[in-house]
Amino acid sequence: MSKQVLLLNQHDLPLNVLKMKKAFNLIYKEKAEMVKEIPNSEFYHNGQRFSYPSVIRMKYFVNITKKQSLGDCYTKLNVWKRDKGKCQYCGKKMSSNKFTVDHVKPKMLGGKTKWDNIVTACFRCNNLKDSKPLDANGKVTVKDENGKNRTISLRRKPITPDQAETIEQSIIHRFKTLEKVLNKEWMSFISPKKSPKK
Ligand SMILES: [Zn+2]
Numbered sequence: 001m002s003k004q005v006l007l008l009n010q011h012d013l014p015l016n017v018l019k020m021k022k023a024f025n026l027i028y029k030e031k032a033e034m035v036k037e038i039p040n041s042e043f044y045h046n047g048q049r050f051s052y053p054s055v056i057r058m059k060y061f062v063n064i065t066k067k068q069s070l071g072d073c074y075t076k077l078n079v080w081k082r083d084k085g086k087c088q089y090c091g092k093k094m095s096s097n098k099f100t101v102d103h104v105k106p107k108m109l110g111g112k113t114k115w116d117n118i119v120t121a122c123f124r125c126n127n128l129k130d131s132k133p134l135d136a137n138g139k140v141t142v143k144d145e146n147g148k149n150r151t152i153s154l155r156r157k158p159i160t161p162d163q164a165e166t167i168e169q170s171i172i173h174r175f176k177t178l179e180k181v182l183n184k185e186w187m188s189f190i191s192p193k194k195s196p197k198k
Contacts, residue, residue, distance in 0.1 A: 006186045008035060008057040014189060015062060023053050032056040036185060054185055074113075076101050080120050082161045088119035089129065089152050104154060106131035115160035125152060 005023035009015040018026075026032035037051035044050070079101050086093050088102075102121035105111030108131050121129070128142045129152050138154040 005053050006055045006189060007032065008055060008189060010058050010061040012057065012189070015058065020052065023056055027053065027056060030059065032058050055189055074115060079118050083120035086120065087122040087125050088155050088158070089121055089125035091155060092122045094120070094122055100126045102126045102129060104158065105133055109133055116158050119154065119158050128152060
């Protein structure tokens with residue numbers, strides 16, 4: 001039996017995955033309600049019938065965008081997601097476990113680790129660019145491995161993504177991944193098409 005419980009927000013978007021004990025606690029304190037039970041999981045306690053939950057829903061709306069500041073959702077992986085996994089210099093697609101992030105304005109020149117100064121980069125471009133700044137046109141000419149000149153240019157100016165969208169996407173992505181390994185019953189609850197349009 002899965003010991004994980006999917007917690008939905010009041011408007012039915014996935015909010016978290018909880019341990020069974022925590023899920024029971026939320027139901028017991030009447031903060032959450034049962035949405036889906038684990039089939040054939042009834043048990044009796046003090047003469048009362050209970051079932052193990054598979055999915056529960058908050059009775060009130062939890063505002064995740066207020067709870068998490070932008071600083072919290074700025075992660076290397078979220079930069080990769082914003083850039084759709086592509087090196088922002090050469091366009092090469094990279095998997096989420098094999099990429100680097102590059103400070104457009106190098107750290108040693110005062111570049112900050114912020115959304116608008118960080119881009120996804122492949123190892124080669126990151127190495128070639130090293131700690132050189134880009135010119136006014138967003139370009140820098142470097143020597144490649146063979147000593148030839150190569151111009152590296154930034155494909156797009158990095159921007160701060162919509163905060164709510166990033167959190168929501170990352171939650172949906174997380175649950176989709178989790179669902180694959182854990183619980184097929186969750187699929188209908190975590191499908192992005194269920195998301196209310198903003
Ligand atoms: Zn590259």
